[in-house]
Amino acid sequence: MRPDDAPSLPPPLRRVKLSDQIAEDLCRRIARDRMAPGQRLPNERALMRHYGCAKGTIREALKSLEVQGLVTMQSGPNGGAEIRPISIDAAAQQLRRFLHFRELDFAQVYAVRRxxxxxxxxxxxxxxxxxxxxxxxxNIAACDAAAALGQRSAGRALELAFHDLLCDASDNALLAFMCRFLNSLLRDLVEFHGGSLTEHEAFGAHNLDSHRQLVAAFRAEDADAVGRVMHAHMCCAEHYMRRLDAAFRKDLLSSGTA
Known part of the structure; x- marks a missing residue:
């Protein structure tokens, strides 16, 4: 058989580090035992005996869980790896890292946000x-005050905080998380490159008016009105974003407020 006719070999299997295997096994244990925030994993000595490995390997596995946000390390004689809830900010940062390597524009964001x-x-x-x-x-009163003082950035942050307050009232954790995530992108990572002062003021006035209409509909418990006003609000917000030449900063890995 000629070399060119030789069957191709499968790629070599990647050897998984023992510390990574242990970290994955501990993740399964946390899920299987339904461990709650505040509970602790066995101490290092117990884990060394269970997995038959050195202290350094256990510490590397626990460090991996800490980086993922699953545990926090407590020091002292009774210290160890304590289970903690993964924060919304930590989860959102992972999504930002995913989006950093992809094209993201407002048409995509508002197609989802609407x-x-x-x-x-x-x-x-x-x-x-x-x-x-x-x-x-x-919140509406604070937005109104920010607009009166010409505090545009503070006003935008407050306008998005209005929507975060709705997330606080939701019993749908996934829906609330996705809305908070989009709010955080718009709050932290948007830059405006154009538009007159008049247009910026008109954008703020639109948001205030929409929020007042929403509160009135919430008080009346009129779901149809809420849906109608919110849809129009999102469509108009996208329109103003385009007119004001808004763009996402290139570095979506940043978690700071712009």
Whole structure:
């Protein structure tokens, strides 16, 4: 058989480090035993005996879990790896890393955001307490004050915080997370490259008016009105983003506020 006719060999298997195997096994244990935040994994000595490995390997496995946000390391005689809930910020940062290597524009964001925000708004109709409604009113008042002082960046952040307050009232964890994630992109990573002061003010005025209409519809527990107002709000917000030549910063890995 000529060399060219020889059957191709499969690629070599990647050898998984023992510490990675242990980290994966500990993840399964956390899920299987339904371990809750505040509970602790066995101490290093117990884990060394169980897995038959050196301290350094166990520490590397635990460090991997800490980097993933699953545990936090507590020091002291009774220290160890303590289970902690993964924060929304940590989960969102992973999604930002995914999107960093892809093209992202406002048409894509608002194609998703329109549907999600309408679903979020209608889902909280009847669930908002008087205290929740007062927080929405307070947010609108703060936006109004920021606009009067010409504090454009603060006003934009407050406008998005209005939508975060709706997330707080939702009982749908996935819907609330996705809405919060999109809000964080728009709050932290958007730059405006054009538009007159008049157009910026018109954008802020539109957001305030939409939020007032939404609160009125929430108070009336009118789901149809909420859906209608929210959809129009999202469409108009996208329109202003285009007119103001908004763009995402290139570095989506950044977690700081612009």
């Amino acid at each position: 549907g999600l925000e309408v679903a979020l708004g209608t889902s909280v109709v009847g669930r908002l307490s008087e205290a929740d409604l007062q927080r929405l009113d307070a």
